Amino acid sequence: MTSLFDSYRLGRLALPNRVVMAPMSRVRAAVGGRATSAMATYYAQRATAGLIVSEGVQPNTVGQSNPGTPGLYTDEHVDSWRPVTAAVHANGGRIFAQIMHGGRVSHPDTTGLQPVAPSAVPAVGDVFAPTGLLPAPMPRALDTAEIPGQAEAYAEAARRAVDAGFDGVELHGANGYLISQFLSSNANLRTDRYGGSVRNRIRFAAEAVSATVAAIGGARTGIRLSPGGGFWGVTETDTAELYSALLNELAGLDLAYIHLEATIDDEVLLDLRRAWPGTLIMNPVHPSGPKPAGPADAERWLGLGADLVSFGRAFLANPDLVERLRNGLPIESADEDTYFQGGDRGYLTYPAYRYTA
Template structure:
């Protein structure tokens, strides 16, 4: 079934065996030193049937961490942990890129020991999960221009570490209200230096980050995820489409390996996936985002109609290690257990049964 999802495709230097991407998912199960280990390697290797795995969001610095026990990409120990993961995935014939995620204001002093850095001192509404409970967000500290320039370098350094570790590439996390999205949005970026201003000015942080990552590891190993109009993490943006178009122009000019777009909400009146197809000539990964769910038939049609090159799947991949096989054969799916999404150990992580195990 759904045979259009089972043809190979390339994204820059990445040669995927099928069109099914495992979406990035934070699972809060890093080991000591916020480094991945054998358990994480097992989890990702189980899902190597994907054409491409995108890892959970990974902080490029200790200050970029947003949640407890998320893995980093900035120490020797973390690099060696990712090497274990990359080798395990490659041994199963998979492909894996590391998602670089600086949380910006979506963090808390109890997690990073200081006030979070952000484009502007705008406190998010809501509460942060600290590992022991929830606390209200605090006002972040506005980064100086020099600090913003250092943030740009962090992404490039993390990209270098990812490639040294043997990961196949990196995805810059420009979606879901984290640092890159905070720079892009009107509600969170009130800066008056070159990193602020109109949609093009607010995209300066992305432009410089893309350029630095490309200089570090090559455009053919750098992807970018975007979710225009997504209000998650209290992101307020009066110009989501303008900002999205500015970001797509940056991706196009840089010749990125791929752009990964979360579709806009059904009531937005426009399609982010369609805009990306029109404005970005490289490989396009489409994701349904949090506001809708696509069936496998919907995804097959997207690829068959040339509207996207690959599709990303989150929760159904989390719960079904052999998801690609289940899609191909039309088999029943395991249901995801939300209670074990964020944190814990092997339970709800590496113990979802395969079809073979269930037989």
């Protein structure tokens, strides 16, 4: 039976285990979206993961969702990320950059720009801004002629990611951000070739992935998806058909992986597993809800056909999570008050497990 601690071949990468560190926003970048030495330490501490997927990295200015997030669209950004990837590699790790365009989940106070989206439909809820939480603003609907440029932004960020030393990239197609907005049936009200039918709603995702593959190769490209997730007020009609069509469209690109969140019932997820011919990373949800997924949840998904399993919050307070899972050691809970507050507390201050004599 497959174990979390079995090795795995992911494209050009030999992974020593099947534990993936999921992308999580930590909003600790420097002014201008530059990566920092603290970020290098943070990721290097967690380099025993089979694969690290970074926090969301904006591919352009209008794509920034939250204050304090890093970018990958200038030479300065590339230079700032090189010490991060070097630190991970020096500790024996592998790291993909998650390319995240926030779309309508943004605010002019953060970027100086009106957010863009498939349609002029605001997100549901409050968004982070420099002064705190503010109601989500009305986005500007992208003109048809602008959309290929936003798809190409993922590819250009991917080129810069490879230049910065990342082993690959993951496009953030989940959780109500721009790609997810195009997949949606209530955030995307377009009547052109990017809206309406399932084929049209998957078009932007397929174009963004195809452009990225053309830029850096399929073996260095993954995408994260949250079928039926409902984040930021996004809903989808024909969810099973929608994601089956998307995976079918992507199947010929020889991607590194698809990364699915368990945001819909197992029946749909297992159908998607059967439909996808390549590597599947599964991000499980604990049956009790808010509790982070644990080893039993991971082993369950490996038994159901996942190749790799990603852990999010469990990695925050447990930089040595792989060792803790391997040896049945206690898994600590993170201090939620430190999630988005900046500084080293709750970021670099969680210790590895201390053995006693």
